[in-house]
Amino acid sequence: MAWNEPGGSGNGNGSGRDPWGNGGKDQGPPDIDEVVRNLRKKMGGLFGGGSGGRSSDTGSGGTGMGALIIIAVVVWLAIDSSYIINEKERGIVLRFGQYVETIQPGFNVRLPRPFEKVLRVDVNTIRSLTIGNNVNESYMLTQDENIVDVRFEVQYRIKDPRAFAFNDALPSASLKVATESAVREIVGKSGMDYVIKDGRTEVSLRARDLVQKIVDNYNTGIEITSFNMQTAKEPEQVRAAFADAVKAQADAERYKNEAQAYQNEVVGKADGAAQRTLLDAEGYRARVVESAVGEASRFNQLLAEYEKAPEVTRERLYIEAMESVLGSSTKIMTDTKGGGNNLLYLPLDKIMQQSNTKKDVNGTTAWSPSSSSSSSSDGQFVAPRSRGDR
Numbered sequence: 001m002a003w004n005e006p007g008g009s010g011n012g013n014g015s016g017r018d019p020w021g022n023g024g025k026d027q028g029p030p031d032i033d034e035v036v037r038n039l040r041k042k043m044g045g046l047f048g049g050g051s052g053g054r055s056s057d058t059g060s061g062g063t064g065m066g067a068l069i070i071i072a073v074v075v076w077l078a079i080d081s082s083y084i085i086n087e088k089e090r091g092i093v094l095r096f097g098q099y100v101e102t103i104q105p106g107f108n109v110r111l112p113r114p115f116e117k118v119l120r121v122d123v124n125t126i127r128s129l130t131i132g133n134n135v136n137e138s139y140m141l142t143q144d145e146n147i148v149d150v151r152f153e154v155q156y157r158i159k160d161p162r163a164f165a166f167n168d169a170l171p172s173a174s175l176k177v178a179t180e181s182a183v184r185e186i187v188g189k190s191g192m193d194y195v196i197k198d199g200r201t202e203v204s205l206r207a208r209d210l211v212q213k214i215v216d217n218y219n220t221g222i223e224i225t226s227f228n229m230q231t232a233k234e235p236e237q238v239r240a241a242f243a244d245a246v247k248a249q250a251d252a253e254r255y256k257n258e259a260q261a262y263q264n265e266v267v268g269k270a271d272g273a274a275q276r277t278l279l280d281a282e283g284y285r286a287r288v289v290e291s292a293v294g295e296a297s298r299f300n301q302l303l304a305e306y307e308k309a310p311e312v313t314r315e316r317l318y319i320e321a322m323e324s325v326l327g328s329s330t331k332i333m334t335d336t337k338g339g340g341n342n343l344l345y346l347p348l349d350k351i352m353q354q355s356n357t358k359k360d361v362n363g364t365t366a367w368s369p370s371s372s373s374s375s376s377s378d379g380q381f382v383a384p385r386s387r388g389d390r
Contacts, residue, residue, distance in 0.1 A: 080112040088124035090161040093117075102161055121161035126225060129154045129172065131180055139235065140184050146192035149233050152204070154179050154211065155226040163221030171220045175211075178218070182210040196232050204229045 084107050085091045091103040093110060094117045103110075103118070110116045132138035132151030140150050156175065158164045168174050186206050187195055195203055208227035215222045234242040306313040 159223040160221030178214040
């Protein structure tokens with residue numbers, strides 16, 4: 001029998017049932033007021049009110065619970081919408097996932113989630129990246145077709161928080177690739193000796209500038225602060241041969257330095273000898289000139305004296321000349337009056353010995369042949385000669 005069929009069932013008692021258990025009564029739409037009352041009763045029982053309690057108790061419990069919920073929501077909104085950005089940080093504000101602005105350090109109030117979200121980016125911390133931890137990174141080919149083992153460290157910081165957060169998904173990985181590429185380019189244009197010895201500083205500076213240019217083109221928001229080449233050496237397999245070559249170069253340099261030192265010594269001595277010769281020549285020239293000037297002056301003085309007294313001057317000149325000639329002679333000339341053949345014995349060796357040993361208390365010679373006659377420069381006795389014996 002259908003649910004809406006009038007009358008009872010087949011037993012004739014007229015007591016048919018509908019699906020809601022209301023028998024054969026006509027069913028209308030549910031009463032809204034009754035539904036609200038039932039819902040309030042259930043909520044009151046859930047938050048501490050009685051299931052069959054009075055309506056006034058149920059209403060007061062619901063009102064207190066609502067106030068607590070409102071306070072909790074307000075506190076949550078206050079906490080979720082306020083941000084304190086540290087000095088070393090910058091805040092990136094996203095509104096429904098889209099960039100709005102970058103907030104500076106300090107206390108900031110924004111819209112709560114899910115309307116806005118703030119990302120913190122550290123812009124002061126210096127980060128580091130090391131290249132060359134494995135063979136694939138460290139081995140590089142030089143311009144002269146040699147292989148060098150290079151290890152270097154890059155230090156950087158974030159200068160643009162927005163670009164660092166949104167323009168590159170993996171900025172550190174991009175920096176590593178850019179750094180390795182730049183160093184390989186510079187090393188590939190340089191010789192092995194230049195990279196290992198003389199040009200390490202220059203290679204580091206050029207690599208830093210090139211890496212900064214690459215990351216700026218990618219707009220990663222990264223600033224390179226330092227680029228240090230930690231090691232630059234030959235590969236392990238050829239290190240012994242390279243050490244021999246370095247030793248040979250060191251020996252060659254040492255030999256050059258020794259030769260240069262010897263050259264400097266010889267040239268210095270030669271220059272000194274030449275300078276001394278020049279100075280001796282200058283001294284000799286000055287001495288000869290002065291001697292000639294002195295002789296000329298002496299001759300002029302003698303000439304003036306000779307013109308005044310020719311005989312006396314001639315006698316004096318003769319004596320001085322004979323003294324000069326006979327001064328170095330071992331012959332002894334005596335002048336005896338009467339011209340006899342008397343033998344004159346003079347113990348010259350004793351006289352010379354006494355003249356050298358006998359001195360007075362003042363340190364002067366006690367006796368000298370010159371006290372009674374002329375003597376030569378070597379101490380030999382020369383008897384005086386009268387004018388008539390010439």
